[in-house]
Amino acid sequence: MHTHSTASDGTLSPAELVRAASRAGLDVLAITDHDTTAGWEPAVRALPPGLRLIRGAELSCRWSGTDPAVPLHLLAYLFDPHHPELVAELARVRAAREERGERIVALLRADGIDVSWPDILAGAGGGTVGRPHIAQSLIRAGLVGSTGEAFGPDWLGERYRLPKEDIDVFRAVRLVRAAGGVPVFAHPRATRRGRVVPDELIADLAAAGLAGLEADHEDHSPAEQAHVRALAAELGLLVTGSSDFHGTHKTVRLGAFTTGVEAYERIVDAGVTEVASG
Ligand code: AMP
Ligand code: ZN
Ligand code: FE
Ligand code: FE
Numbered sequence: 400m401h402t403h404s405t406a407s408d409g410t411l412s413p414a415e416l417v418r419a420a421s422r423a424g425l426d427v428l429a430i431t432d433h434d435t436t437a438g439w440e441p442a443v444r445a446l447p448p449g450l451r452l453i454r455g456a457e458l459s460c461r462w463s464g465t466d467p468a469v470p471l472h473l474l475a476y477l478f479d480p481h482h483p484e485l486v487a488e489l490a491r492v493r494a495a496r497e498e499r500g501e502r503i504v505a506l507l508r509a510d511g512i513d514v515s516w517p518d519i520l521a522g523a524g525g526g527t528v529g530r531p532h533i534a535q536s537l538i539r540a541g542l543v544g545s546t547g548e549a550f551g552p553d554w555l556g557e558r559y560r561l562p563k564e565d566i567d568v569f570r571a572v573r574l575v576r577a578a579g580g581v582p583v584f585a586h587p588r589a590t591r592r593g594r595v596v597p598d599e600l601i602a603d604l605a606a607a608g609l610a611g612l613e614a615d616h617e618d619h620s621p622a623e624q625a626h627v628r629a630l631a632a633e634l635g636l637l638v639t640g641s642s643d644f645h646g647t648h649k650t651v652r653l654g655a656f657t658t659g660v661e662a663y664e665r666i667v668d669a670g671v672t673e674v675a676s677g
Contacts (some may be wrong), residue, residue: 400429400453400658400666401474401585401613401641403648406438407457407527410646413438414445417677421447423654427663427674429453429476429641433527434492436480446677453477454672457585458575459492461565462596469594470562471584473571474613474639477670478580485578488566493527495564500528506559513540530555531648546648569607576608579671583611583639588627589618598630605634610669615640615656637662 403409404416411419413430416438420428428450432438439454446452455476461468478485497520504516514536523532534549543549550556566574575582584604588595601612614627615638631638640656643649667674 400427400455400476400583400639400663401431401457401616402428402644402653403432403457403646404430404438404442405524405526406430406435407432408523408529408531408645408648410648413442416644417442417445417450417452418447419653421450421677423652425450425654425657427451427453427658429455429474431455431457431474431476433457433529434459434489434496435527436489437526439480443675446675448677450677452675452677453666453670454480454675455580456489458489458571459496459563459565460568460571461562462568462600464596464600465594467562468565469596470565471568471596472586473568473575474583474585475571475575475578476581476583476666477672477674478575478578479671482574482578485574488571488574492564492566496528499561499563500530500533503530503533503555503559503561506561512537512542530560531645534648547650568604572604572608581610581666581669582608583613583637583666584609585613586616586618586643587612588623589616590623591618591620601630602634605636609636610666611637611639611662613641614638616643617651617655618643637665639666 404413458473460473534546537543537549572582612631614624639658642651642655644653
C-alpha cells in the first residue's frame, strides 16, 4: 500500500516496480510516489496478470500547530488525478522541492563540498526530487558510504536539512477527499525520523476526513505500531501496513509489511478511481 518508483525517489521504474511486486507474490500493490501521479500510466501499462494496482501518491504536508511546523506524509489513494486544485498543489510542492534541493546544494557547496545541482536533477531523471537524490551525489563523491549515513545528523538529517513549502495537512485531507480519494496518514509515529504529531491532532484530522493510519512500517517500533493500532481503533480509522519500498535507496524489501483485506476493501469502496487489474 506504499511504494516509490523513479517517478519520485525509488530506483525501479513504474514498470519494473509492478513486475517486482508480482514476483514478490503480492496480490495488490499501491504506487505512491511523492507529490506526483506520473508513475500511474506506465505502471498500469506494465501490470502483470493477477496483480491489482491502487493508484496513489504520498503528499508532503506540514502541521503548523508548533513552531517550527512538523513535516508529515499523507498517503492518498484512488483520487481523481485531474482534480484542478490538487493538481496545482502537487505541482507547487514539486517546484518547492527543487527550490529546496538547490538551497541544500548551495549550503553544501559553501562548506566546500563538491556536489552539483544539475547532476542531482539529472539523477532524479525527471521524477520528484528528494533528499535521497542528494544522498546519491554524496555517495558518488565518496563523502558517505550509504543513504542511511547521508541521512545522519552531519548531513541531510540535520546539518544540511532545510524545510520545504509543504501542504497544510488539513487542506491536504480535504483536497484528497474533494478529489474522491482516500487519505491515510503515513508512518504517523515514526519518532526515529524526527518529531511526530500529538494524538489530539490525529483525532482532529479524523474529524476532517482522514480515513486511516499506517501502523506496520519499518520506521515504527513494535510499541509504536501497537500505539497506532489502538489509536485507530479508538477513532474508527482503518489500519494499513507497508514496506514503503524505495528500491536500493532503502534496505527494506517489497512486501515487508502488508495490509489486511478489510482495510483494503474500505479503501477501494471509498475511492473514486477503479483499482486497475493486470
Ligand atoms: P524529502 O522528501 O526530500 O524530505 O526526503 C525524505 C525521503 O528520504 C523519505 O521519503 C525517505 O524516502 C527518505 N529517507 C528519510 N530518512 C531516511 C533514512 N534514514 N534512510 C534512507 N532514506 C531515508
Ligand atoms: Zn521517499
Ligand atoms: Fe513517507
Ligand atoms: Fe514513502
